[in-house]
Amino acid sequence: MKQRLVVIGAGMASGRVLEHLTDAAPDAFDITLFNSEPRGNYNRIMLSPVLSGEKTYEEIVTHDDTWYAERGISCRFGEQVAKIDREMKVVEGVNGHVPYDKLIVATGSNPFIIPLPGHDLDGVIAYRDLEDTQRMMGMGSGNKVVVIGGGLLGLEAAAGMAAHGVDVTVVHIMGHLMERQLDEAAGYLLKKSLEDKGIKICLQANSKEILGQDGKVRALLLDDGTELPCDLLVMAVGIRPNTALAQEAGLATGRGIHVDDQMLTSDRDVFAVGECVEHDGAVFGLVAPLYDQAKVAAQALLGEEAAFVQKTLSTKLKVTGCDLFSAGDFADGPGREDIVFRDPARGVYKRLVIEENRLVGAVMYGDTADSSWFFGLIKDGTSIEDMRETLIFGPAYQGGDTADPLSAVAALPPEAEICGCNGVCKGDIVEAINAGASDLGAVRASTKASASCGTCTGLVEQVLQVTLGDEFQMPTAQPICGCTDLTHEDVRRLIKGQELKSQAAVWQELSWTTPNGCHVCRPAINYYLLADWPLEYQDDPQSRFVNERKHANIQKDGTFSVVPRMWGGITTPEELRAIADAADKYDVPTVKVTGGQRIDLLGVKGEDLPAIWSDLNQAGLVSGHAYSKGLRTVKTCVGTDHCRFGTQDSTGLGIKLEKILWGSWTPHKLKLAVSGCPRNCAEATCKDIGVVCVDSGYQISIGGAAGMYVKETELLCQVPTEDEAIEVVMAVTQAYREGGKYLDRLYKWLDKVGMDWVKAQVVDDRENRAALVARFELSQSIYRKDPWAEHVKEKAQTYAPIADFTLEAAE
Amino acid sequence: MSWIDIGHIEDIPLRGARLVKTHIGCIAVFRTAEAEVFAATNSCPHKGGPLSEGIVHGQSVTCPLHNWVFDLNTGQAQGADEGQITTYPVRLEDGRILLDASTVAHRSAA
Numbered sequence: 043m044k045q046r047l048v049v050i051g052a053g054m055a056s057g058r059v060l061e062h063l064t065d066a067a068p069d070a071f072d073i074t075l076f077n078s079e080p081r082g083n084y085n086r087i088m089l090s091p092v093l094s095g096e097k098t099y100e101e102i103v104t105h106d107d108t109w110y111a112e113r114g115i116s117c118r119f120g121e122q123v124a125k126i127d128r129e130m131k132v133v134e135g136v137n138g139h140v141p142y143d144k145l146i147v148a149t150g151s152n153p154f155i156i157p158l159p160g161h162d163l164d165g166v167i168a169y170r171d172l173e174d175t176q177r178m179m180g181m182g183s184g185n186k187v188v189v190i191g192g193g194l195l196g197l198e199a200a201a202g203m204a205a206h207g208v209d210v211t212v213v214h215i216m217g218h219l220m221e222r223q224l225d226e227a228a229g230y231l232l233k234k235s236l237e238d239k240g241i242k243i244c245l246q247a248n249s250k251e252i253l254g255q256d257g258k259v260r261a262l263l264l265d266d267g268t269e270l271p272c273d274l275l276v277m278a279v280g281i282r283p284n285t286a287l288a289q290e291a292g293l294a295t296g297r298g299i300h301v302d303d304q305m306l307t308s309d310r311d312v313f314a315v316g317e318c319v320e321h322d323g324a325v326f327g328l329v330a331p332l333y334d335q336a337k338v339a340a341q342a343l344l345g346e347e348a349a350f351v352q353k354t355l356s357t358k359l360k361v362t363g364c365d366l367f368s369a370g371d372f373a374d375g376p377g378r379e380d381i382v383f384r385d386p387a388r389g390v391y392k393r394l395v396i397e398e399n400r401l402v403g404a405v406m407y408g409d410t411a412d413s414s415w416f417f418g419l420i421k422d423g424t425s426i427e428d429m430r431e432t433l434i435f436g437p438a439y440q441g442g443d444t445a446d447p448l449s450a451v452a453a454l455p456p457e458a459e460i461c462g463c464n465g466v467c468k469g470d471i472v473e474a475i476n477a478g479a480s481d482l483g484a485v486r487a488s489t490k491a492s493a494s495c496g497t498c499t500g501l502v503e504q505v506l507q508v509t510l511g512d513e514f515q516m517p518t519a520q521p522i523c524g525c526t527d528l529t530h531e532d533v534r535r536l537i538k539g540q541e542l543k544s545q546a547a548v549w550q551e552l553s554w555t556t557p558n559g560c561h562v563c564r565p566a567i568n569y570y571l572l573a574d575w576p577l578e579y580q581d582d583p584q585s586r587f588v589n590e591r592k593h594a595n596i597q598k599d600g601t602f603s604v605v606p607r608m609w610g611g612i613t614t615p616e617e618l619r620a621i622a623d624a625a626d627k628y629d630v631p632t633v634k635v636t637g638g639q640r641i642d643l644l645g646v647k648g649e650d651l652p653a654i655w656s657d658l659n660q661a662g663l664v665s666g667h668a669y670s671k672g673l674r675t676v677k678t679c680v681g682t683d684h685c686r687f688g689t690q691d692s693t694g695l696g697i698k699l700e701k702i703l704w705g706s707w708t709p710h711k712l713k714l715a716v717s718g719c720p721r722n723c724a725e726a727t728c729k730d731i732g733v734v735c736v737d738s739g740y741q742i743s744i745g746g747a748a749g750m751y752v753k754e755t756e757l758l759c760q761v762p763t764e765d766e767a768i769e770v771v772m773a774v775t776q777a778y779r780e781g782g783k784y785l786d787r788l789y790k791w792l793d794k795v796g797m798d799w800v801k802a803q804v805v806d807d808r809e810n811r812a813a814l815v816a817r818f819e820l821s822q823s824i825y826r827k828d829p830w831a832e833h834v835k836e837k838a839q840t841y842a843p844i845a846d847f848t849l850e851a852a853e
Numbered sequence: 854m855s856w857i858d859i860g861h862i863e864d865i866p867l868r869g870a871r872l873v874k875t876h877i878g879c880i881a882v883f884r885t886a887e888a889e890v891f892a893a894t895n896s897c898p899h900k901g902g903p904l905s906e907g908i909v910h911g912q913s914v915t916c917p918l919h920n921w922v923f924d925l926n927t928g929q930a931q932g933a934d935e936g937q938i939t940t941y942p943v944r945l946e947d948g949r950i951l952l953d954a955s956t957v958a959h960r961s962a963a
Contacts, residue, residue, distance in 0.1 A: 561908040561915035584868040588906040588917040600903045844871035845859040847957045
């Protein structure tokens with residue numbers, strides 16, 4: 043018979059127990075999972091990247107609904123547990139009782155709130171869960187925040203908010219930051235780089251009182267009388283094991299719930315794991331030992347032998363641009379010697395602490411590439427006698443002369459730990475690779491290496507490369523160009539997350555290596571900025587390819603082509619006469635009908651452009667944007683106006699769509715067509731967005747192409763009315779504008795996000811569709827205009843030479 | 854050396870260029886920073902692309918036709934491409950752009 047297992051708390055430790063249990067013995071237990079947060083297990087250590095905007099919440103979810111459903115785990119999320127009745131073996135949730143045979147208590151920890159006067163004011167929070175993170179994300183430029191606590195968590199919170207432009211002050215009671223992990227010199231370098239990010243830091247500062255107004259926090263008062271005004275006050279001074287439930291149930295507790303080496307509490311049927319436990323006098327806050335506990339608890343539940351052993355721990359800070367590492371014990375002491383390396387210009391500091399020819403501690407700032415090698419030496423107690431002179435330069439200098447970055451990884455012994463979070467050593471990874479795991483995803487799936495905080499991803503890839511040699515292709519997450527290591531996706535997310543609203547802000551905040559980019563990244567950044575901040579950011583013509591700067595297509599001889607817009611492909615004798623006159627007047631050598639149902643005047647001299655535009659404008663013709671990464675044409679057939687097969691007014695709809703969409707910029711060119719019946723004379727099914735009219739309404743399909751690559755569109759939806767068809771087209775255009783990578787046609791974007799996602803965004807979720815339409819309209823309030831008319835009026839002289847000495851000489 | 858005033862720095866957009874027509878061909882005057890200008894031939898040695906229409910970045914320009922990149926200090930093509938554009942002396946004085954008179958006054962042999 044299946045045993046009944048109840049788990050209280052869906053955090054990272056209990057989540058890992060469930061993974062081990064359901065993998066090893068999927069049918070052994072009937073599992074019920076309580077969680078007081080209204081959600082399942084997410085990667086709590088990644089909240090800081092969520093706060094700074096480098097990740098989204100969805101990306102840090104470890105177990106989603108499907109995961110629980112597939113394992114038959116009955117979830118009671120958002121429900122408090124009132125009591126554990128050990129006599130009856132029942133857990134009493136507020137919505138009902140659940141009996142158990144085995145129980146796991148994983149209640150985690152509570153943030154410690156200093157009982158200062160005013161600590162219960164609105165706007166005083168801890169940094170613990172998603173709600174706290176969201177509260178902090180609600181702060182922006184113009185807001186002031188005080189963070190009490192200069193430890194790991196407090197600094198990640200401060201840096202995350204500073205990235206959003208918040209005015210942040212960190213108040214720390216000690217003489218240097220992160221005093222438990224860093225020595226004074228590294229603490230100084232850290233303070234300096236945080237101050238460079240605009241964060242104010244008060245050291246040796248004692249908080250006296252939190253001042254409020256109308257029940258809301260107003261300022262923090264220090265005991266020297268300084269008042270630090272704030273809209274939000276974050277206390278990040280530490281955590282306390284949450285033992286209340288266990289204590290009430292009569293389990294043995296001290297600082298935490300007492301557990302033995304098998305993670306059993308004083309009750310033989312009750313296990314405890316995670317931050318709520320106390321083992322051999324120690325409590326736990328980092329993730330690595332929690333995962334070890336989880337493994338042991340799962341094995342014990344399955345009747346296997348296992349014992350939890352405490353290990354040396356290492357720390358990394360997840361703040362972009364602050365590279366630090368610390369491990370072991372680095373306090374001064376008799377018999378201890380230091381090896382110190384400093385490079386002030388690069389902001390690099392490394393200190394190794396040696397006792398009896400063994401490495402016992404390491405602190406590194408600015409360059410932590412060799413940290414896992416040093417950490418291995420500490421854990422294994424390796425004698426460093428023979429390599430003492432070159433020790434600080436890392437593994438690459440031990441007995442070799444090569445400076446190949448891979449040699450450091452190649453030199454690591456099999457026991458060297460690669461993934462600290464999951465306790466995976468190099469040997470495990472090599473074993474997995476030899477068993478067939480040939481890429482990062484496969485290694486992650488079989489060993490969990492790099493699956494938590496992700497900072498070791500690069501190392502795992504290097505192990506793959508060292509082990510597989512040429513068979514391993516480093517992954518193709520290509521940076522935009524040589525000016526940055528960031529990918530298009532990274533940059534887009536950071537522009538939104540950090541609210542970067544100018545090119546200068548992007549260069550500075552994202553550490554561009556060139557003063558103002560290059561011809562590859564500038565057009566992309568210009569597009570991302572104008573798409574994300576239509577009102578705040580002003581389009582920069584100098585960051586555009588010549589065609590978009592001059593609103594005409596450059597030809598191989600340096601002349602240009604001019605294509606006026608013909609709405610839906612409809613024109614008039616007057617327009618045609620104006621085009622013919624212009625062609626005569628400016629000696630246009632070639633006049634061609636285009637595939638987009640309009641007329642192309644080829645071979646116009648650059649300096650004649652404003653004049654020919656002005657003439658065309660007189661006849662009511664505007665730019666056709668035949669040169670733009672934006673809306674090109676909406677091709678139509680004649681529909682019900684003339685055609686005996688037409689089912690709807692396809693021409694009318696095409697004209698309406700073109701009048702709504704024209705002038706908008708998109709990641710790549712955007713071509714539409716509307717056909718009046720399924721005979722599809724407008725060839726709508728090979729366009730980026732195509733509409734095919736049918737008797738009962740409008741079929742909208744997307745993602746077609748007919749260039750180097752030919753592809754038929756896929757059906758997005760069918761809608762009954764013209765208005766709704768227009769709405770869907772606007773919404774899908776905006777979704778592509780907001781998510782697409784620069785120079786990806788719509789079909790490439792569709793491949794990445796998937797049709798299901800697009801349907802959910804623009805078809806099923808009406809509210810979201812309306813929001814997309816509203817954002818598109820907002821952007822169009824700036825960009826729906828004729829650039830030709832504007833250039834004729836304001837920029838005509840820039841099309842002429844600044845000086846002409848040929849005329850002068852001819853006199 | 855005598856200098857000829859061709860215009861004001863504000864006549865050239867920041868990270869943009871304007872043309873000067875001379876008897877030896879078109880010269881592009883680039884504005885690479887608030888108060889920094891360079892002058893070079895407008896014609897790319899590769900396929901004759903108009904360099905004044907290129908994207909200006911750092912102290913370089915990228916040809917709009919096939920993305921050759923030239924360092925405006927030396928006129929040297931960057932990266933894998935091999936080529937050279939002629940650069941001309943130019944200076945800034947109180948916001949006025951001055952070109953070397955011998956450059957622009959030079960008459961072609963014809």
